Amino acid sequence: MKRKPVDHAAAATAFIADAPHLDFHDARLWDMRQKRDAQMRLLPEWQDLRARASAIKEHVLANLADYLEQFERNARRNGIHVHWAADGAEHNRIVAEILDARGATTLIKSKSMVTEECDLRPYLAARGVTVTETDLGERIQQLDDQMPSHIVVPSVHKLTGDVARIFARAYGTDPDADDPHQLAEAQRLAARPVILHADAGMTGGNFFVAETGTFVVCTNEGNADLSATVPRVHIATIGIERVVPRMADLGVFIRLLSRSALGSPITQYTSHFRGPQDGGEMHVILVDNGRSARLGMADFWTSLKCIRCGACMNTCPVYRRSGGLSYGAVYSGPIGAIIDPTFNERKYSTLPYASTLNGSCTNVCPVKINIHEQLFKWRQVLVDHHQMPFVKREIMHMAGKLMGQPGLYRAAIAGAESALSTLPRFALYNWLNPWGRNRELPQPVKETFHTWYRRNRPAAKPAPFDNAET
Numbered sequence: 001m002k003r004k005p006v007d008h009a010a011a012a013t014a015f016i017a018d019a020p021h022l023d024f025h026d027a028r029l030w031d032m033r034q035k036r037d038a039q040m041r042l043l044p045e046w047q048d049l050r051a052r053a054s055a056i057k058e059h060v061l062a063n064l065a066d067y068l069e070q071f072e073r074n075a076r077r078n079g080i081h082v083h084w085a086a087d088g089a090e091h092n093r094i095v096a097e098i099l100d101a102r103g104a105t106t107l108i109k110s111k112s113m114v115t116e117e118c119d120l121r122p123y124l125a126a127r128g129v130t131v132t133e134t135d136l137g138e139r140i141q142q143l144d145d146q147m148p149s150h151i152v153v154p155s156v157h158k159l160t161g162d163v164a165r166i167f168a169r170a171y172g173t174d175p176d177a178d179d180p181h182q183l184a185e186a187q188r189l190a191a192r193p194v195i196l197h198a199d200a201g202m203t204g205g206n207f208f209v210a211e212t213g214t215f216v217v218c219t220n221e222g223n224a225d226l227s228a229t230v231p232r233v234h235i236a237t238i239g240i241e242r243v244v245p246r247m248a249d250l251g252v253f254i255r256l257l258s259r260s261a262l263g264s265p266i267t268q269y270t271s272h273f274r275g276p277q278d279g280g281e282m283h284v285i286l287v288d289n290g291r292s293a294r295l296g297m298a299d300f301w302t303s304l305k306c307i308r309c310g311a312c313m314n315t316c317p318v319y320r321r322s323g324g325l326s327y328g329a330v331y332s333g334p335i336g337a338i339i340d341p342t343f344n345e346r347k348y349s350t351l352p353y354a355s356t357l358n359g360s361c362t363n364v365c366p367v368k369i370n371i372h373e374q375l376f377k378w379r380q381v382l383v384d385h386h387q388m389p390f391v392k393r394e395i396m397h398m399a400g401k402l403m404g405q406p407g408l409y410r411a412a413i414a415g416a417e418s419a420l421s422t423l424p425r426f427a428l429y430n431w432l433n434p435w436g437r438n439r440e441l442p443q444p445v446k447e448t449f450h451t452w453y454r455r456n457r458p459a460a461k462p463a464p465f466d467n468a469e470t
Helices: 008-017 019-042 046-062 064-077 088-101 113-118 120-125 136-143 160-171 180-196 223-229 247-261 291-295 301-305 311-315 317-322 333-343 360-364 371-384 390-403 406-422 449-456
Strands: 081-085 106-109 130-133 200-203 207-209 214-219 233-239 269-273 281-287
Touching: 008 019, 008 317, 019 247, 019 311, 019 317, 046 064, 046 247, 046 301, 064 081, 064 207, 064 281, 081 088, 088 113, 088 120, 088 200, 088 233, 088 281, 106 180, 106 223, 113 120, 113 233, 113 281, 120 130, 130 136, 136 160, 136 180, 160 180, 180 223, 200 223, 207 247, 214 223, 214 233, 214 247, 223 233, 223 269, 291 301, 291 333, 301 333, 301 371, 311 317, 311 333, 311 360, 333 360, 333 371, 360 371, 390 406
Parallel strands: 081 281, 106 130, 106 200, 200 233, 233 281
Antiparallel strands: 207 214, 214 269
16 A cells, blocks of 8 residues: 655654754764774774674575574474564464463563564554563653654653653653653663563564574663563564574674664673573564565665664764654664665655765664665665655756756856846745755855866867766
């Protein structure tokens, strides 16, 4: 079903207009980028780690079916129930069936982008299951009925006052509280009774190891360990691309993940799960949900190397100044702009344009995904598939014609300079000039380079570029 494209520009404009939130968001994320750089400089082998991680991921994706089957065999040998979900709907049905068979009506869960991707919470709520997010940022977003705005720090766009007001509504705490530690304690006090009495627990999984049939969850709050061990039933949802061949390979990614994400040497908790606890059950759901289709996309398959560190988001000038919610998708920022169109090309057709193509996202990616090149490629694909808005398409068409004819181009440049000098603002800043909504047009120049060159080199032979656009 076709849907109206996300209006990223409008949502970004609203975020930019809110100066306190904009300033905090930009500064907080840039601070994470700087801490990442500091960690990088401490490791002489940093670039070797990136190259190794990229090579492992590419090898895995080239042999994905074999490694998935190896994991399944070894995980079942460890006593884990392994399920396969072709899409989000099947994933949700499997979770509901597991809970239903055990009479479970309360579920605690840690942060999982795949469950967000599958829209699990509303599905279970409609079936009478109460789902409580135990990650602080995810819980804030759940109480505020918003999707996460960042892969790693879901509520990074919120100020302390925002959280205080949300907790006041949900927990009856002081709406004017301004101490983050006090607010974190309020969440802890509210969450612990829910955790202790939950019927089932759910986590994601950062990596799973084919060689051992085990999986790893990396967190900083310890909530995932509580979700996995306090209830007798543990369900882990993991995207099929997160497999690594051997335990020896895992160390490469563990060294890169937290350093890239937060600028810390390692996550506070790096928990390895091998099988169910005594008297308990462990279920792993391996989710495809479009990943196999993306693996077949010649220009975009390497996006499956992503380890969800968020480094590209922290460095992106567009994301930092527009906020994650402006993308209208579970995955935002540069990585979201190349992943989201694979889910729904029309709905997310505006996102690849939310980039300056400066390449910083590619430079910081720990698995060396060519993010900015894929953003550019998506623009070409969207044009070919007629997903560009009519006005923009016509403007680009006219610009292409103009720039393809040097004589006409130079005449237009001369006319533009005259127009910038003489025309009133309403004639220059209107709906035909979206660039001018938030920017001033350049000041007219007295002389173009081409004019200067012809005047100062009258006897010179025509240069190779003389008949090209200048």
